[in-house]
Amino acid sequence: MKPLQAPVAALMGMVLLWLALGLAMLAAITWGSASVHIGTVWSIVLDRAAHALSAQAWLDGRSWSSQQFQIVWMIRMPRALLAALVGAGLAVVGVIMQAMVRNPLADPYMLGVSSGASVGAVSVLAYGSFAAAGVFAITVGSFVGALVATVLVYLLAHHRGHIQSARLILSGVAVGYTLMGITSLITLTAGQRELAGALLTWTLGSLAGTQWRVLALPATVLVLGMLWLGLQARNLNALLAGEETAATLGVNTQRLRRQLFVAVSLLTGTMVAASGAIGFIGLVIPHIARMLVGSDHRRVLPISALLGAIFLVIVDLLARTWFAPMEIPVGVITSLIGGPFFIWMLWRNAAASQGADRAIGGAP
Template sequence: MKTSALPWMLVLPVLLTLAVLAGVTWGSAQLGMGQVWAIVQHQMAQALGMQTAAPDWSMQQHQIVWMIRLPRVLMAALVGAGLSIVGVVMQAMVRNPLADPYMLGVSSGASVGAVSVLAWGVFAAVGLYAVAAGAFIGALLATVLVYLLARQGGRIPSARLILSGVAVGYMLTGLTSLVTLTAGQRDLANALLTWLLGSLAGTQWQALGLPAGMVLAGMLWLLAQARPLNALLAGDEAAATLGVAAERLRRQLFVVVSLLTGTMVAVSGAIGFVGLVIPHVTRMLVGSDHRRVLPVAALMGAVFLVLVDGAARTWFAPMEIPVGVITAFVGGPFFIAMLWRGAVREEG
């Protein structure tokens, strides 16, 4: 049932804070939520040059909270928000509720680019951002290819778009597997396989800057385009009557989507269903106005992936399950349930 976005904008930040604290608390080393909060406060006070009381925790506990778990949990929140934003935008710009980065081959393209960097050292000249650069270029090329294949008579029919995305996605997935198998290093191949299933393990503080900047910049730009996005939902002809240049806006959105998707895939690997399910849930709750949908979807996606990452770390401990496996188990049945109830209908 659709409601005002205000209650969700008030509740979701609180839920996200609690989810982050819970995510840092969960793990093989048992830590209390109060202790986690005290370590975070202590570290932040030190960073600001403030005097703090002597800590009553061990150095190992400090390392676990501040250096291992907290950056990973924050990355999960950023990736969840980013993928949800991408899903919202893609479903609006192609007017199809099945559109998401994976269905349209964008994530597969990003995976090819990122895996090529990891396996062959492509774009090594840009250093720390090599994987992100490879993922963005792969995502953009895949997006352009799908766009060209789907375009027919100056229009992009939804069915043709989905078929083009699926075909390109399968092709690029095969190419990714080929790169992985021919990497020549067994350890690298195993690492690539884990990454392709989605993993946030090993996240460090310095890795948070790029996705945080991309999500923030993308959100601000997309919020400024909220009214044109609303017009796209009504169709190109209706958008034109409202003064929206649909094709130009769509091209701009393709670039933004490629940037966001490439960045998310570069830092987390392939995590599916977030960009497909979260936008549906958001629209069911707050309607279709993108001024409401974008921020609520971002917060909801962040909460969702933080909780999923915690489950991936703890359900089968000491073994860690790839995050993408958990999202598939959660998202697949949920999406089937929405289909069964008739909640998913093609727009336009």
């Protein structure tokens, strides 16, 4: 697929993606075990918007029941918004990690960063008060765990001044499984039955039970992170070309990597604290974005965020409806999609390496 290079085409693509996100969220709010008519959904949303603006005129002549209001506004709307935020955040993290380590297989789930965030979150719940541990405390624990995991994987993969792809993947898998074991150990030794449900949430990923108060922190972190990353887009382009190239362009690669470590850990920790460890979004979405708009991070970052938001909203809708009345964790579906995609990426990289070797061998 030829990337969209023209600014007008890129702008049109952004508009279409925003429309697609709106339609996906509308479907997520409308469909479910108890379907709600689209007109009723719009009426409730307009009523809440008018209420927030203190415009009482919209509040007359309500045509929905209290049950419909609860389903639309208190259950499905915050859940769809959180799905969009988490999907966007994890996709952006994937973009950063692939540029930072120059590896197309880099992903917060594959490299153990999500597992580190899970350890931090479960530690807060286990050794603090389960009932009193708020979203902020869990997010801080997730951030610390993600930062430790990121630094550890980077140090293990770093060899003779360079990051080796094979060492990176193996280090990420090893650290991820180790941290998953630590998460299980904390849960089993904490003596709290409530942690069993929390462990399931953080290992498989779930958006069930989302409340409005949970949205503020992920939204704030995502917006601030996107603003900062937008300023760093040119530096990310240079870093993707290699450290030597970036240095010749005046980029302080060491300082940039440290800043990216913090950004990756903060975004991953915040999203995992809100939804659990949802895998493969950061692997799949950045590749689709690059096929659409090329490798320039000024376009890759916003397109990846929108694609990630659309993707997770749709996946969460499928998780609620495919096996109704039973609901399956969203991480199960993302793994079913991401696993084959990862295998295809391995095959593609192997084929590219073989083609390069043949070209070199056939050169005079």
